[in-house]
Amino acid sequence: MDVLIVDDEPTNLELFSHMLATTVGATPRLASDPVAALDWCATNEPDLVLLDYMMPTMDGLEFLRRFRALPGKAMTPVVMVTADTESAVRHQALQLSANDFLTKPVNTAELRARVGNLLTLRKAQRELANRATWLADEVRKATAAIAERDREIILRLSRAAEYRDPETGDHLLRMAAYAALTARNLGMDPDQCTLVRDAAPMHDIGKVGIADSILLKRGRLTSEEVTVMRGHARIGADILEGSSSPLLQVAAQIALSHHEKFDGSGYPQGLIGTAIPIYGRITAVADVFDALTSERPYKKAWTLEAAAEHLRAGAGAHFDPDCVRALLADWPAVCAIHQQHNTTPSQPERKAA
Missing domain, CATH: 3.40.50.2300 (Response regulator)
Incomplete structure (x- = not known):
């Protein structure tokens, strides 16, 4: 010494x-x-x-x-x-x-x-x-293992939801990436950006509780069916809430609030403006943007530019204006995300009854 x-x-x-x-x-x-x-x-x-x-x-x-x-x-x-x-x-x-x-x-x-x-x-x-x-290092390792376990839970539950809904896995990857980009451009810290990226794919997990006759219906839903369909937000929150995991807590917030609208006309609670959790506001923008730019059996994909204009037009009504600006602030990154996860839509294989 x-x-x-x-x-x-x-x-x-x-x-x-x-x-x-x-x-x-x-x-x-x-x-x-x-x-x-x-x-x-x-x-x-x-x-x-x-x-x-x-x-x-x-x-x-x-x-x-x-x-x-x-x-x-x-x-x-x-x-x-x-x-x-x-x-x-x-x-x-x-x-x-x-x-x-x-x-x-x-x-x-x-x-x-x-x-x-x-x-x-x-x-x-x-x-x-x-x-x-050494103890601090062990705590970091244990925390990382827990976070990885939580991410695996999210992924597996998201895959389960895919079997009930005609959206593809690429949609989940894209909208999660759009959500993380939005959070980063809003100035959120890296941990928060990671949380919203990992939790966003769980936004529609509640659809596992919606009957196929409504969820997979080709035609227009009746008003009664619309009410049932909207129940997926509450079902998703019920599935996820109550966990000690920060990731699942954020996922529960997103599941419940991603259909709220900035002007209060959304559901299930009719929240207005910043009363809507920030993670829900971010996911709403990311989800709609990718849904518009994705091809579905019932519609053609919009161009990125057309979808961006739709977001701008809905800012302040449907969408949080800050979230819209944050997503579109880095247009090259938006285009890169769209190209990176853009494969031919496919449906999960369904087994015969």
Whole structure:
């Protein structure tokens, strides 16, 4: 362990170095210039500093003040070497968080004992810090594993919904990417962008609770059927809510609120403006944009430009204007997402009854 000895007298440096020669684990680092010693400490980690008070260019108190201001040096043990009559200096040194003192003339046995004890504490301190770092790393790994598990749950539930709904997996990938792009352009932090990307594919999970006679009906729905169909938002929220997972919590918000409209004419709650959760407002824009630009058995795909104009026209009524602007702010990214996940629509294979 490195013991930095700071003293302007070369004789004292050699003396202290000799005294520490038999101290187990101590490697002396000698510095006759306190300014140069501070520069060394800025990029190195001494385990203990043995510091003389009386130095001409910078006394020990000033060195200690500057040393404690360096990053990571608040807990490094410092032993101040003073004369027996300098009690006022000791008081100031204590205020600057000196850890121990040695009185001139320094006794070899006392120096070895004090330095040895402080190095033992320093070793325990470093081991504790390493343990804390290891634990933090393990927590990060566990958190990542939980997040990956949650993403897998989302993916599998989304696949289950696909078997009930004629939308393709490409639609889920595209609208999730559009949602993440919108969140990023709104200035949301990376974690929030990831949440909305991973949760958005669950927006229509509630359709698993809608009868095929309504969900797959080719013609126009009756008013009663429309009411039943709109129930998928509440069903989706019921499936997802109550989880301790942040991802599933966001997915529940999206499932419930992605059919709300900015002017309050949406469903199921008729929320207005920013009363609609931001994740729901983002998903509404991403979902409609991709639905318009996707080919379906019952319609041709709109051009990206036409769909963008539709969003602009609906801003403030159907859509949150900020979300519309955020999605369309990076047009090259929008085009790239559309091209990246644009394969021929396919239907999940249905087994015979």
